[in-house]
Amino acid sequence: NSWSIRSSAKMQAIAPKVKAIQERYKKDPKKGQLEVMNLYRESGVNPITGCLPLFLQMPFLIGMFYLLKSSFPLRGAMFIPGWIDDLAAPDILFSWGQPFWIIGNELHLLPILMGGAMYLQQRLSTKLPANPAELSDLQKQQKMMGLMMPLLFTVMFYNVPSGLNLYFMLSTLLGIAQQEWMNRKYGLKGTAV
Numbered sequence: 001n002s003w004s005i006r007s008s009a010k011m012q013a014i015a016p017k018v019k020a021i022q023e024r025y026k027k028d029p030k031k032g033q034l035e036v037m038n039l040y041r042e043s044g045v046n047p048i049t050g051c052l053p054l055f056l057q058m059p060f061l062i063g064m065f066y067l068l069k070s071s072f073p074l075r076g077a078m079f080i081p082g083w084i085d086d087l088a089a090p091d092i093l094f095s096w097g098q099p100f101w102i103i104g105n106e107l108h109l110l111p112i113l114m115g116g117a118m119y120l121q122q123r124l125s126t127k128l129p130a131n132p133a134e135l136s137d138l139q140k141q142q143k144m145m146g147l148m149m150p151l152l153f154t155v156m157f158y159n160v161p162s163g164l165n166l167y168f169m170l171s172t173l174l175g176i177a178q179q180e181w182m183n184r185k186y187g188l189k190g191t192a193v
Contacts, residue, residue: 068161087163110165115154122146
């Protein structure tokens with residue numbers, strides 16, 4: 001997460017230069033992309049570093065998924081009585097008779113909270129202009145990803161064990177706390193996506 005935050009700080013520092021290059025090469029976007037890549041190289045910035053924490057967590061998420069699905073001692077391990085009664089099964093807040101598309105006939109709250117925490121983390125970690133007309137193409141993509149990734153993860157994690165959702169949500173909340181601490185340390189300010 002620290003790599004991602006430092007990379008974000010560097011990206012925010014060179015954002016005005018990137019915007020100037022994009023304005024200069026409006027007619028020739030390929031040349032503009034080459035110039036932006038050269039600027040990244042000269043500044044020591046790698047835009048992919050922001051995704052690195054998620055890719056590093058994936059093996060742990062997959063491992064925890066299989067651990068929670070197959071470990072007999074974890075079955076029935078209670079976390080919050082009445083809500084999370086079994087860490088090896090999805091949390092069930094309440095259920096109903098007629099199934100709905102995607103969610104079935106049970107409401108699982110943890111994946112929704114996890115998606116909300118991911119959305120909040122995206123809002124805090126990106127610095128975008130408040131006026132949508134001022135957004136560059138890269139910032140528009142970043143904004144769309146900030147909206148789509150939490151939704152995608154909420155759907156993907158909807159029926160997984162509550163222990164995995166709990167781990168990912170708490171990891172995201174700790175990431176938010178670290179982001180806020182690093183923002184204060186480096187003097188960064190995130191704006192709403």
